[in-house]
Amino acid sequence: QLQFVESGGGLAQSGGSLRLACAASGVTLDYITIGWLREIPDKGSEVVACINEKKINTAYYADSVKGRFTVLRDSAKNTLYLQMDDLRPEDTAVYSCATNRGSCSFPLAWNGRGQGTQVTVSS
Numbered sequence: 001q002l003q004f005v006e007s008g009g010g011l012a013q014s015g016g017s018l019r020l021a022c023a024a025s026g027v028t029l030d031y032i033t034i035g036w037l038r039e040i041p042d043k044g045s046e047v048v049a050c051i052n053e054k055k056i057n058t059a060y061y062a063d064s065v066k067g068r069f070t071v072l073r074d075s076a077k078n079t080l081y082l083q084m085d086d087l088r089p090e091d092t093a094v095y096s097c098a099t100n101r102g103s104c105s106f107p108l109a110w111n112g113r114g115q116g117t118q119v120t121v122s123s
Contacts, residue, residue, distance in 0.1 A: 002026040002112040004097045009117030012087050020117060022080040022097035027112075030054040030075050033100045036082045037110065038093035038119075048095075049082060050104035060104040065091070087121045094118050 008020040020036070035050035049071040050060040059071050065084075072081040080097055096116035102108035 002099070004099075004112055004114035006096055006114045006117040009095060009119045011120045011122065014088055014121055014123050016087050016121070017083070017085045018087065018119060020082040020084065020095055020119070022082075022114065024078050024080065024097075027099065029073055029078050029080060033103055033107070034073075034080055034097060035060075035100060035104070035107075035110070036069075036071060036080070036095055036097055037113065038091075038095045039116070040093045046093075047107070047110075050100070050107070051080070052104050056103070058104065084119070087119075089121045089123045092120050 003025045005023045012018050031053050033052050036048050037045055038048050039045050048062045048065050049069055051071050052058050068086045070083040094116040096114045098110040098113040100107045100110050
């Protein structure tokens with residue numbers, strides 16, 4: 001059964017860093033498209049980062065995080081990471097991971113979204 005468990009969120013100051021982890025079970029990350037999504041109250045959901053299956057291995061970033069966030073896949077641990085640097089108050093959100101039957105460039109519906117981890121950035 002597909003399951004993602006996110007961790008690593010917390011409180012950070014503006015300009016600081018956090019590293020989120022998404023531990024997967026029931027699926028091998030090397031063979032799927034997987035992304036990090038964030039939910040901001042009153043603003044809805046945004047895909048912040050996406051990485052294609054390992055044989056393609058290309059990543060996509062939302063303009064709002066490009067140059068600050070990096071998505072990393074650890075095949076041995078079957079875990080996806082999101083390294084977040086130069087954090088800003090507008091990055092405050094619940095972050096979760098999910099898989100997609102499409103590609104990062106041509107996504108379909110996101111599936112298997114986890115419970116998420118809260119990130120709060122103070123100014």
